[in-house]
Amino acid sequence: xxxxxxxxxxxxxxxxxxxxxxxxxxxxFACEIRYxxxxxxxxxxxxxxxxxxxxxxREALPLSRAAVASGASVQLVEGRVRHLPYRFVVRIVRxxxxxxxxxxxxxxxxxxxxxxxxxxxxxNPLTRTGDSTRKDFEVPVSDTLTKKIEKSLLxxxxxxxxxxxxxxxxxxxxxxxxxx
Amino acid sequence: MRTIGTIQGNxxxxxxxxxxxxxxxxxxxxxxxxxxFGGPPCYAPASYGGETLDILxxxxxxxxxxxxxxxxxxxxxxxxxxxxxxxxxxxxxxxRLLDENGKFLPASSPFAxxxxxxxxxxxxxPMIIRGVAGIVMGCRCVVTNTANGRSVEGVxxxxxxxxxxxxxxxxxxxAIGVPxxxxxxxxxxxxxxxxxxxxxxxxxxAVVNGVTYPLQGS
Numbered sequence: 001x002x003x004x005x006x007x008x009x010x011x012x013x014x015x016x017x018x019x020x021x022x023x024x025x026x027x028x029f030a031c032e033i034r035y036x037x038x039x040x041x042x043x044x045x046x047x048x049x050x051x052x053x054x055x056x057x058r059e060a061l062p063l064s065r066a067a068v069a070s071g072a073s074v075q076l077v078e079g080r081v082r083h084l085p086y087r088f089v090v091r092i093v094r095x096x097x098x099x100x101x102x103x104x105x106x107x108x109x110x111x112x113x114x115x116x117x118x119x120x121x122x123x124n125p126l127t128r129t130g131d132s133t134r135k136d137f138e139v140p141v142s143d144t145l146t147k148k149i150e151k152s153l154l155x156x157x158x159x160x161x162x163x164x165x166x167x168x169x170x171x172x173x174x175x176x177x178x179x180x
Numbered sequence: 181m182r183t184i185g186t187i188q189g190n191x192x193x194x195x196x197x198x199x200x201x202x203x204x205x206x207x208x209x210x211x212x213x214x215x216x217f218g219g220p221p222c223y224a225p226a227s228y229g230g231e232t233l234d235i236l237x238x239x240x241x242x243x244x245x246x247x248x249x250x251x252x253x254x255x256x257x258x259x260x261x262x263x264x265x266x267x268x269x270x271x272x273x274x275x276r277l278l279d280e281n282g283k284f285l286p287a288s289s290p291f292a293x294x295x296x297x298x299x300x301x302x303x304x305x306p307m308i309i310r311g312v313a314g315i316v317m318g319c320r321c322v323v324t325n326t327a328n329g330r331s332v333e334g335v336x337x338x339x340x341x342x343x344x345x346x347x348x349x350x351x352x353x354x355a356i357g358v359p360x361x362x363x364x365x366x367x368x369x370x371x372x373x374x375x376x377x378x379x380x381x382x383x384x385x386a387v388v389n390g391v392t393y394p395l396q397g398s
Contacts, residue, residue, distance in 0.1 A: 036238055036367075038246060039341040047287055049274045051246045053209040053303045054238045054366075055344045125362060133359050136368035138235065155343050161247075162237035166368050170359045172327070176372030 215265025
């Protein structure tokens, strides 16, 4: 009887320590590229605002997929978009047994070399509550690439101001990525 | 009832009472925020220590500023010690506000524009401004997020690109539960699916937080 009790207690201890529990996994996330632009207002009078409010075109990356790497649980987005010559690799990593997740963002050029300022790693700032459901990263674009994007993506009188990668976990962002 | 036009697959309808409705997603517009009422400014130089609503690249760069108010030489006006947000730039909306005598406030004044950080407003494309009889800029609007049923009264305060529909201020996004960006609220946020219903009342001046806005013809 005392042997059975010892075994039962040992099982409880193992369970409480998490040794028999699967590691908690990072939740799904989505990424999109935003091409921010404004439009010249042709008939603006002196003293009037000469440009439109800023807006953006967007291209989605594939929705994240689960993976395991070196015992860590990972949600991974990897892919390209039509108007940029880059490969995007975004991961949310939770090491085995850890409570804190890490957000890793890398943007690579055609030769596989990271762009200036990348990779970036940080404690995962994304939460499903409050104003922290999305995080933006500036994507470097050359003048030549800017002209190319303006020609192929934007309408007359519109000009590119900058390009960002948005990482998000809110329902609107996820459902939009699933729909594309 | 008639269709004024279609942008991005979303029909813009003029109702029999002259009001205008459409459903679309929502982009976030930070323009007009200069810290007038204690919120963050939209734009500031790199040396500014506080939060800004948008990335400075959306306002231009030295020698080519388009998203902030500049002097005659094209240099951005930086708010001074007597202004509401010292060190920040002055950001403009299409809607210009008036002084107590009914004259335009000076273009360099942060108070001449509608504050995206604290005032719910919406942005409209030229198709709507030109497509209805009543004056649109400064008119009343109601913006509703059908995903959660939340709704807010606002003002039409800015002009958007000709081929995009559905844009709101940061304050409007917060009021109806549209996500905003964590680092720059106006840059990373927005609603992608057409779950936002816009209803505007051309010719009817907006009254928001006790302030009556001027109707501004173009």
